[in-house]
Amino acid sequence: xxxxxxxxxxxxxxxxxxxxxxxxxxxTKHLTSCIKEKSGDEDSSAKKKLKKGMIxxxxxxxxxxxxxxxxxxxxAQAKLIHLDSFLRxxxxxxxxxxxxxxxxxxxxxxxxxxxxxxxxxxxxxxxESMDITLEKVLSPQIKxxxxxxxxxxxxxxxKVVSVxxxxxxxxxxxxxxxxxSPVIMCDSCGKVAVQICTECVYxxxxxxxxxxxxxxxxxxxxxxxVVNSPRVGMCGYSG
Numbered sequence: 001x002x003x004x005x006x007x008x009x010x011x012x013x014x015x016x017x018x019x020x021x022x023x024x025x026x027x028t029k030h031l032t033s034c035i036k037e038k039s040g041d042e043d044s045s046a047k048k049k050l051k052k053g054m055i056x057x058x059x060x061x062x063x064x065x066x067x068x069x070x071x072x073x074x075x076a077q078a079k080l081i082h083l084d085s086f087l088r089x090x091x092x093x094x095x096x097x098x099x100x101x102x103x104x105x106x107x108x109x110x111x112x113x114x115x116x117x118x119x120x121x122x123x124x125x126x127x128e129s130m131d132i133t134l135e136k137v138l139s140p141q142i143k144x145x146x147x148x149x150x151x152x153x154x155x156x157x158x159k160v161v162s163v164x165x166x167x168x169x170x171x172x173x174x175x176x177x178x179x180x181s182p183v184i185m186c187d188s189c190g191k192v193a194v195q196i197c198t199e200c201v202y203x204x205x206x207x208x209x210x211x212x213x214x215x216x217x218x219x220x221x222x223x224x225x226v227v228n229s230p231r232v233g234m235c236g237y238s239g
Contacts (some may be wrong), residue, residue, distance in 0.1 A: 010066045013179040025029045027177050028059060028161060030162060031071055035176070038122065050167040053077060053228050056138055057162045057176070060087070062230025063145070063155035072175040073099065076135035076163070078171040080108050084130055086173045087146060091229045094237040097149035104144070139163075154231040181228035188212040195223040196233035206233065 012023045034058065054076040061069040070090065074083060075226030085097055092099075100109035109127040118192045138144075138160050146156040186193045186209040193207035199218045200206025205217075213220050226232060 006130065011069070011179045011182060013069065013177050015177050016175050022177075022179075024066075024179065031057065031176055035073070035164065035166070039164070039236065050169055052165055053168040053179065055164055055166045055168060056134055056160050057164065058158055059161050060156050060158045061148075063157045065230045067113040067182045068179055068228070068230040071161075073166070073176055074134055075168040075171055075173070076138075077133055078132050078173060079085065080130035080181065081110060082171050082173060083134065084110060084146075088148070090175070091156070092148040092154050092231045092237070093195045094231070094235050097151070097235075099146065099148045100150075101130070102145040102147070103142070106137075108137070135226065136146045141172075148231070149235060154234060156230065179228070186212050188216075194226050195220075197228055198222050198224055198233055198235075205236070223232040 001198050005136055010025065012021055013027055014021050015027070015030060015034055017031070019032070022030050055078060058072050059069065059170050060072065064161065068091075072086065074086075077091045080101055084101070084214050088099070096111070098109065098111050100107050102108075107127045108130045110130040140160055140163055143157065143159045146158060148154045148156075172201050183194045187205050187207050189209060189212055190208040191211075193215040194210055194230055195208045197206030197208065197216060197218050199222055206216075206223075207226070208216055208223065216223070224236070225238055226227075227237070229237065229239060233235040
């Protein structure tokens, strides 16, 4: 379920490896060369202490919200539960909702951090556990889906861009790049929106500046801050 359907210019983002900014279309190509360049730096004392292993380069974006995107590097030995935790931390976590990956028609589900939630096992008997390594379920160019919260659902699409050998720090997932926060205008006055109405959002509306939020018919108390996430304006998410 998307919070925003308005057309916007091609988004840009910053490479976390070199600090340079590129538009969305160019970022994948840039990271391919930047990863190789940084991986070739064998003089780093920190890297010498790390083991080498296979790494998945993943691009993730909001389903139906392509203006929100990230590139990440995930060790092949990391598990889906670690990827779930990373996505929760950076983009979606608000109330400890359930989540699931759908990979090749198989659903891998879990609660907050993939564990039993509030003392109860909420995993569907037909679903698989997230306690499985990425190398067992992912392959080059595979596309798959992630869902967070099965009531007010945020959906993400993921794709394996490449698999390469590099230095890994256990099961730690690294952010390679992230989109710059989209500039969205107030539906009422045209100024930059800083709040969004959680009731109007389902009609693709409700983007408000601070002044218009005070006068909004639904009331300021139902508004949430505009944040750089595909979950903006949904449930209790505030970034």
